[in-house]
Amino acid sequence: MKQRFVMKCGGSTLAALPESFFGELRELQQSGVSPVIVHGGGPAISETLAKLGIETEFVGGLRKTSEAVLDVVEMVLSGRINKEIVRKMSSCGAQALGLSGVDGQLITARLVANADEIGFVGDVTDINAAVIEGVMAMGYIPVIAPVGIDAQGQRYNINADTAAGAVASHLGVHQMIVVTDVPGIMRAVDGVKQVLPVVTVADIDEMIASGEIYGGMIPKVRAAVQCIQGQVQEVVIVSGEEPGVLTKAVREGGVGTRIVKGV
Known part of the structure; x- marks a missing residue:
C-alpha cells in the first residue's frame, strides 16, 4: 500500500x-x-x-x-x-x-x-x-x-x-498533520522559546491550566487533540511556511510538535 x-x-x-x-x-x-x-x-x-x-x-x-x-x-x-x-x-x-x-x-x-x-x-x-x-x-x-x-x-x-x-x-x-501558522507548541527554556518535540494530551491540559499555552494557541492545540481518535495515534502541528515541512513530517520527523495520546 x-x-x-x-x-x-x-x-x-x-x-x-x-x-x-x-x-x-x-x-x-x-x-x-x-x-x-x-x-x-x-x-x-x-x-x-x-x-x-x-x-x-x-x-x-x-x-x-x-x-x-x-x-x-x-x-x-x-x-x-x-x-x-x-x-x-x-x-x-x-x-x-x-x-x-x-x-x-x-x-x-x-x-x-x-x-x-x-x-x-x-x-x-x-x-x-x-x-x-x-x-x-x-x-x-x-x-x-x-x-x-x-x-x-x-x-x-x-x-x-x-x-x-x-x-x-x-x-x-496513524498520523495526522495539522498545518497552521506556528512552528509547534512552544516553551520557554532559559528565557528562550523552543518548540517542544513531543507532548501528551495530559501535558496540554496542564500547560493550558498553568498558562504556558495561552491565547490563540489554545484553540489550535485543542483542535489538534480532537483529531486523535480511532487509529490516529498522534497529531503533528507544523508551520506551513517552513520549507519542506510536509516531507519532513511524513518521512523524517523532527519537525513541529507531536501530540500523542500518552507515553
Whole structure:
C-alpha cells in the first residue's frame, strides 16, 4: 500500500501558504505518497455572513448553525474555499479533486447532543472511505470540505478537526498533520522559546491550566487533540511556511510538535 497521510488545515491558513507548499504536495504525490486534505474556513464563513447581514455566534467553540447559516457554510466551504485550494494545487502541477462531505455520502452525520443550543451541527457517524480510496486510485489528491449529511438528506456543519480525525481513522492513518501558522507548541527554556518535540494530551491540559499555552494557541492545540481518535495515534502541528515541512513530517520527523495520546 502506498504511504498516505491526512492533512488538516484552516481555509485562511491554506490561502496564505506560499506556492512552494503546494509544489511540495505535487512532489510528494509524484513520489508515490497519497495525501488527503480536509480543510476548514471559519473566517471566510464569518466574513460572508457579515456581508449578508446574517447573525452568527459560537457556543462552546462551535458555530450556532441555522438553515440560513448552513447555506452560507456550504457555499463557502464546498464552493469558494474548496475550489480555491484545488486551483492552487492544479496551478502547481498537482492533481487534485474537490469534494464535499455530501458527495457520495462521504461524511455521514447526526445532530450533536446539544442541537437545541447550536442547531445543525453534526457529529460524524461514518466516513465513506471507498470514495476517498477511489479518488486516490485515480491519481488525485482528495480535498474535502467538512459538510455532512444524514440518510434523510439533512446537511450538517461539521467541525473540520473532528472531520479530519474521522477521515484519518477510517483510512487507517496513524498520523495526522495539522498545518497552521506556528512552528509547534512552544516553551520557554532559559528565557528562550523552543518548540517542544513531543507532548501528551495530559501535558496540554496542564500547560493550558498553568498558562504556558495561552491565547490563540489554545484553540489550535485543542483542535489538534480532537483529531486523535480511532487509529490516529498522534497529531503533528507544523508551520506551513517552513520549507519542506510536509516531507519532513511524513518521512523524517523532527519537525513541529507531536501530540500523542500518552507515553
